[in-house]
Amino acid sequence: MNANETMLEKGMRTVDLDSPQDGNRHMTLPDWLLQGRQPAYRGYFAVLQASCGHALQTLLRRRRLALAALVAFLPVLIPIALSFLSSSRFAESGNVVFVRLAEDLYVNVFTPLMALFFAGMLVAEDIEMRTMTYILTRPASRSAWVFGRFLAFMTVASLILICSCALTFAASTLHADLSLTRTTDLTLLIHYFGVIVLALLAYGAFSVFLGAFTKRPIVYGVILLYGWQYVATLVPGLVDFFTIKKYTDALLPLMATQRNVTEIHTALGTFTREVFLVSAGKAVVALLLITAVSLGATIIAVLRREYAADRAAGG
Amino acid sequence: MPIYTNTYRQYDGQPRHRFRWLVVVEQELKTLAKFRVFKLLCLAAFLHIIVRLLQIVAYDVLAQDPNNPLQLIFANLDVVEIKASTFFGFLYLQTSVMFIILLYSGAGMICNDVRNNLMEIYFSKPLTWVDYALGKIMTLVLLGLSITALPGVLLVGLHNLLLPGMETLQASWWWPLSIMAYSLLIVIPAALCILACSAQLPSQNYATITIIMALVADSSLAGLLAGLLRQRNFLGVSFPLALRRIGEVLFKDTRVLFTLSWHWCLLFVVAVTLFALFIVLRKVRREEIAQ
Amino acid sequence: MTAIIEAQGVSKWFGEVVAVNNLNLSIESRITGLLGPNGAGKSTLIKLALGLYAPSRGEIRVFGSRPRNNNAVMRRIGYCPETDYFFENTTGYEFVYWLNRYWGMSRRDARRAAEAACELTRMTERMHDPITAYSKGMRQRIKIAQALASSPELLFLDEPMNGLDPRGRDEMYALIQALADAGMAVVVSSHILYEIERITDNIVLMYRGTLLAQGQLHDIRGLIDRHPHAIRVESRQSCAISKDFLDLPDVTRLEFEENALVIRTREPNACYALLNDMARKNEGLIEGITCSDDNLQSVFDYLTR
Numbered sequence: 078m079n080a081n082e083t084m085l086e087k088g089m090r091t092v093d094l095d096s097p098q099d100g101n102r103h104m105t106l107p108d109w110l111l112q113g114r115q116p117a118y119r120g121y122f123a124v125l126q127a128s129c130g131h132a133l134q135t136l137l138r139r140r141r142l143a144l145a146a147l148v149a150f151l152p153v154l155i156p157i158a159l160s161f162l163s164s165s166r167f168a169e170s171g172n173v174v175f176v177r178l179a180e181d182l183y184v185n186v187f188t189p190l191m192a193l194f195f196a197g198m199l200v201a202e203d204i205e206m207r208t209m210t211y212i213l214t215r216p217a218s219r220s221a222w223v224f225g226r227f228l229a230f231m232t233v234a235s236l237i238l239i240c241s242c243a244l245t246f247a248a249s250t251l252h253a254d255l256s257l258t259r260t261t262d263l264t265l266l267i268h269y270f271g272v273i274v275l276a277l278l279a280y281g282a283f284s285v286f287l288g289a290f291t292k293r294p295i296v297y298g299v300i301l302l303y304g305w306q307y308v309a310t311l312v313p314g315l316v317d318f319f320t321i322k323k324y325t326d327a328l329l330p331l332m333a334t335q336r337n338v339t340e341i342h343t344a345l346g347t348f349t350r351e352v353f354l355v356s357a358g359k360a361v362v363a364l365l366l367i368t369a370v371s372l373g374a375t376i377i378a379v380l381r382r383e384y385a386a387d388r389a390a391g392g
Numbered sequence: 393m394p395i396y397t398n399t400y401r402q403y404d405g406q407p408r409h410r411f412r413w414l415v416v417v418e419q420e421l422k423t424l425a426k427f428r429v430f431k432l433l434c435l436a437a438f439l440h441i442i443v444r445l446l447q448i449v450a451y452d453v454l455a456q457d458p459n460n461p462l463q464l465i466f467a468n469l470d471v472v473e474i475k476a477s478t479f480f481g482f483l484y485l486q487t488s489v490m491f492i493i494l495l496y497s498g499a500g501m502i503c504n505d506v507r508n509n510l511m512e513i514y515f516s517k518p519l520t521w522v523d524y525a526l527g528k529i530m531t532l533v534l535l536g537l538s539i540t541a542l543p544g545v546l547l548v549g550l551h552n553l554l555l556p557g558m559e560t561l562q563a564s565w566w567w568p569l570s571i572m573a574y575s576l577l578i579v580i581p582a583a584l585c586i587l588a589c590s591a592q593l594p595s596q597n598y599a600t601i602t603i604i605m606a607l608v609a610d611s612s613l614a615g616l617l618a619g620l621l622r623q624r625n626f627l628g629v630s631f632p633l634a635l636r637r638i639g640e641v642l643f644k645d646t647r648v649l650f651t652l653s654w655h656w657c658l659l660f661v662v663a664v665t666l667f668a669l670f671i672v673l674r675k676v677r678r679e680e681i682a683q
Numbered sequence: 684m685t686a687i688i689e690a691q692g693v694s695k696w697f698g699e700v701v702a703v704n705n706l707n708l709s710i711e712s713r714i715t716g717l718l719g720p721n722g723a724g725k726s727t728l729i730k731l732a733l734g735l736y737a738p739s740r741g742e743i744r745v746f747g748s749r750p751r752n753n754n755a756v757m758r759r760i761g762y763c764p765e766t767d768y769f770f771e772n773t774t775g776y777e778f779v780y781w782l783n784r785y786w787g788m789s790r791r792d793a794r795r796a797a798e799a800a801c802e803l804t805r806m807t808e809r810m811h812d813p814i815t816a817y818s819k820g821m822r823q824r825i826k827i828a829q830a831l832a833s834s835p836e837l838l839f840l841d842e843p844m845n846g847l848d849p850r851g852r853d854e855m856y857a858l859i860q861a862l863a864d865a866g867m868a869v870v871v872s873s874h875i876l877y878e879i880e881r882i883t884d885n886i887v888l889m890y891r892g893t894l895l896a897q898g899q900l901h902d903i904r905g906l907i908d909r910h911p912h913a914i915r916v917e918s919r920q921s922c923a924i925s926k927d928f929l930d931l932p933d934v935t936r937l938e939f940e941e942n943a944l945v946i947r948t949r950e951p952n953a954c955y956a957l958l959n960d961m962a963r964k965n966e967g968l969i970e971g972i973t974c975s976d977d978n979l980q981s982v983f984d985y986l987t988r
Contacts, residue, residue: 106861107799115834116783116792118758127784127793131770138772141598148609155613159620174620186612194601205595207768211829214733214762215785216754222785293429295600296496303608304488380752383736594771 124217128225129232132199136233145194149187149241152178156248171255172262175246176330179269183242184276184325189302191234192280197298199226200375201288209384219379223285223372230281231274238273242266268330276325279364282371283321289378315353321367327360412519416527417534424497424535433496437489437539444482444547447472452554474551476564479544479571480643484636487578490536494579495603498532498586500596502675507594511679521680525673528587536579544571570642578635581661584668591675607631624650634660685747686711687837687868688732692741695727702727704892705741710870713863716879716900717872719889725872726765728889729839732870733762745837758786761835763826765842765872769814775825776801776810782829800828805854819846827858837868844878856881911935911947914954917971918944924968927957942970 136142156174200223203209212222246266249255256262280302287294287301306320317323355363424430451474455466466472505511514524545568552560585606589599614630617623627633627650634657639645641654688710695703703724717725730736731743734750734757743750750756769778779800783793801810804824814822823846830838840859844852859869859882873879879886880900888895888903896903918924921944928934933950948954962969 106865107803115758116786116788116796118787119789120787123787123789124785127781131781131784134777135771135773141593141602144602145605148605151609151613152616155616155620158617162621169620177620178616181616182612186608190605190608194605197601198597201597202595202771205597206771207766208770210735210762210764210768211782212785213735214757214760215782216757216787217785218754219752293496293597293600295597295604296429296492296499299495299600299604300492303604 118216121218121221124221125225125228128217128222129228130225132226132229133232136195136229141194142233145191146237146241149191149237150244152182153241153244153248156245156251160251169252171249171252172265173254174252175249175255176265178245178249179242180329183238183245183269184272184329185322187238187241188234188273188276188325189280189298189306189321191238192230192277192284193295193298193302195234196227196230196281196284197288197294199230199285199288200379201294204288204292204384213384220376223289223376223379227281227285227372230285231277234277234281235274238277239270242269242273265330272325272328275328275361275364276321279321279324279367279371282368282375286371286375286378289375289382318353318355321364324355324360324363324367327355328357328364412523413527413530416514416519416524417531420497420501420528420531421535430493430496433489433493434539437486437493440482440486440489441539441543441547444478444543445550447478448474448547448551448554452551456555474555476567476570476643477645477647479548479567480574480639480645482547483540483544483571483574483578484639486540487632487635490539490579491582493539494532494536494582494586495600497535498528498583499590499599499603501528501531502587502590502672503593503595503599506679511682515680521673521676524680525676529583529672532583532586533579536583537575540579541572541575544568544575574639574642577638577661581631581635581665581668584665584672588668588671591672618650625652628652628657628660631660631664686744687746688870689744689747690728690731690741691743693728693731693738693743694740695724695731695736696739701892703731703738706892706894708887708894708897710868710887712883712885713867714859714869714871714883714885716883716886717870717889718874718876718879718886719872719895720874722891723874723889724892725874725889726841727892729762729841729870729872733760733839758833759836761830761833761838763823763830763838763840763843765845767819767822767826769822769825772813774811774813775806775817775821775828778814778825779810779829779832783832786833788833796832797828800832801825803831803858804828820848820851823847823851827855831862835867838862838870840869840871842872842874844873844875852878911949912951914946914948914951914958915940915973916944916946916958916969917942917973918969920968924961927961928954931957 155178156171159169159174203212243266246255246262247257250257283302284294284298287298291297302321306322309317309320310322450462450466451472454460454462455472457463505514515521519527548564548567548571552564586599586603589603590596593599593602611630611632614627614633617629618626628637633649636649637652637657638654638661640648686709688708690706690708693703693706693708694701706724706728708728717728719725727736731738732745732750734745734753737751745756746759748756750760770781773781776797779797780793783796784790786793788796798807798810801807804827806821806824806828809817809821810825814825817825823843827840827843830840843855843859847855859871863869871879871882884900885898886900886903887897916924919942921939921942925937925939925944928937928946928948931948931950931953933953934946934948936947938945938947946954958969958972
């Protein structure tokens with residue numbers, strides 16, 4: 078057969094379905110693929126486990142985790158540096174150093190930061206990377222999937238922050254007034270662990286929701302968690318009740334009255350702001366409620382929204 | 393030349409004009425203009441400009457008019473007075489909005505192109521890696537300047553128009569220069585750092601959170617160091633406060649936050665900016681060669 | 684035979700763009716080819732059937748139930764999307780394994796199913812390599828592996844031939860045929876008539892979001908055959924070639940182009956036979972032949988005229 082004939086045959090489009098040149102026409106399928114041989118469906122907890130396991134594996138493989146951990150472990154150096162660099166003529170109080178770091182950095186800065194960094198991307202990443210299509214076409218309970226991912230975030234973020242906080246505590250014992258063996262100091266440490274975990278729950282759930290609901294969860298997260306939360310503490314009235322910080326602050330060991338800014342200095346003058354306090358019990362309930370509502374809203378968003386983002390016009 | 397000896401080659405054709413990067417700027421700005429959130433953020437920046445405009449009108453028109461019943465109020469209100477620090481205050485407040493706008497616009501600029509294989513499309517045109525990088529950088533810089541330097545200079549002009557005279561001119565001739573210098577100082581590092589994150593990370597969300605993380609960690613550490621060591625000069629470790637320190641000098645503001653020499657702060661800002669520029673250029677260059 | 688997929692007055696729009704418009708459809712056969720040019724609404728229809736989109740109007744049912752958020756339906760479905768998106772930092776095997784776990788399989792089942800699916804798609808050797816190192820064809824295979832791993836009853840393949848080399852295509856045709864023979868319902872979307880023609884007679888033709896035709900291929904082909912076909916013969920001696928075609932009764936028109944002749948005929952097979960003869964007798968006379976019948980657009984042009 079010469080070249081012209083081949084061309085002609087192609088041109089004629091005489092497709093012989095049983096042509097011998099289609100050597101692979103008859104394929105034998107393995108038994109498992111035959112009708113009625115589907116694997117057993119394990120249900121809700123299998124999906125939850127899979128979601129958590131997959132998210133953990135993905136998180137742990139990333140260099141970004143190292144970056145987050147690096148930032149989170151930086152405060153450990155502060156008490157050490159302080160013992161060398163302090164210009165104070167008096168001995169530093171380890172208690173003051175640790176409390177300051179735990180509150181100003183761990184609770185107020187790192188928990189929202191970790192939440193945005195990890196939880197904000199839990200759902201958003203699948204949407205952004207367009208792998209959501211695969212997940213949504215699996216018979217996986219959406220709530221199991223969301224809870225699994227959230228569990229993975231809590232595991233990683235809590236581990237990083239709690240380890241870092243514990244090391245900071247240990248480093249702070251270089252100074253006076255704080256000991257690794259004193260029960261009251263250890264109780265203080267455990268107290269902060271609790272606050273960190275509760276804060277991670279609320280900030281994390283809220284960030285997951287932002288990830289499921291918006292295209293740019295981080296931008297909105299930064300505006301809300303750093304912008305709004307700051308502004309709300311300056312506005313008189315009950316506006317600060319609509320922040321997570323209000324409730325995490327209420328859980329801190331020192332009396333809330335000691336940390337609330339009642340005087341606001343502006344270019345127009347100084348105003349006194351009435352502060353409404355929240356009890357620790359109510360704060361815990363509020364944080365759990367924020368977590369539950371945010372996760373619920375995330376599940377609803379996943380159920381209702383159309384995430385096949387590669388939709389082409391009419392495609 | 394045999395095909396196997398052919399490696400990376402420069403584009404040999406004759407480019408149509410020297411400002412090819414302007415195409416990238418135009419395309420990026422047109423794309424951004426389609427987003428509602430972007431428009432809202434620009435509106436927020438615009439609102440602040442309006443407030444300052446009203447302030448200038450209040451001081452230059454109402455406070456100077458003895459027949460106006462509001463004259464007494466505005467003439468005695470220190471906060472309404474127009475001076476160099478007013479513009480510093482304007483730019484300082486505008487910085488956060490500018491930063492969020494740049495973050496929204498720039499976080500996905502390079503990583504999205506890489507992920508969507510747009511780099512090979514760009515480089516299949518007579519665009520060099522310099523054009524591409526310059527286009528992206530200039531988009532953010534122009535965007536930033538349009539909400540900082542441009543309104544700042546226009547407001548100074550308005551101030552001179554409403555309160556004409558040698559006295560006003562003598563007092564304010566250097567304000568536009570300071571505004572330009574400070575605006576460039578806040579916009580260029582922000583733009584380059586955002587683009588550097590976008591170049592290094594796979595998605596715009598990660599680029600955003602990484603830069604926020606670096607900024608928050610840096611500022612918090614600076615605050616803590618300054619507080620714990622009782623040395624306010626440690627605040628210079630914070631990038632935004634280092635910029636502020638230079639701003640204080642540029643606008644001759646006497647309300648200084650710390651006394652660290654502005655040279656150190658400038659050195660810090662320049663070092664970070666150059667590092668970010670290096671990352672951006674290296675990434676774009678590598679992408680071009682890879683194509 | 685009961686309908687596997689049933690759409691009643693289904694419309695889907697995104698803002699002002701109507702992707703699917705008032706679609707009434709019933710798919711029953713083992714292999715169905717979803718044909719249409721780009722932007723016809725094929726992928727949207729598949730996503731509606733998968734429950735990824737909710738219909739803006741109307742109702743779509745798969746296995747008699749609404750598919751959106753319906754795990755009972757999802758258990759019976761496999762889907763190979765058109766686009767190449769994968770989990771970050773994963774190997775081909777891990778990709779299939781995790782999707783099996785999301786399906787609800789136990790660890791052991793997921794592992795076995797992933798290995799078996801990789802073997803079926805001839806990916807065993809490379810399954811532990813990162814997906815980023817895969818060629819387009821390999822990525823296509825791994826996507827098919829994940830769709831088959833749960834041995835679904837209904838398989839959606841969205842442009843499955845994209846990126847496959849000729850051998851890969853042959854294997855794909857054989858696989859689809861074998862799956863159908865084994866009792867699996869397969870919906871294959873494509874914009875290339877030839878591809879669909881090789882695997883099924885039963886096609887659904889879509890155009891601009893509407894259903895243009897549904898049924899057996901030869902019925903639809905019949906519609907085209909009543910219209911003159913255009914055969915473009917590339918040759919430097921087009922005048923010499925044209926002489927022989929003047930005598931053929933079904934040739935309606937001859938058009939001369941630079942180094943080419945376009946023959947319009949109602950009986951293309953006679954023309955092809957003649958061209959075959961010519962080429963055999965005079966080597967080098969004919970440099971190339973293109974047939975507009977290969978172009979699905981001509982079918983749409985006719986059907987939408």
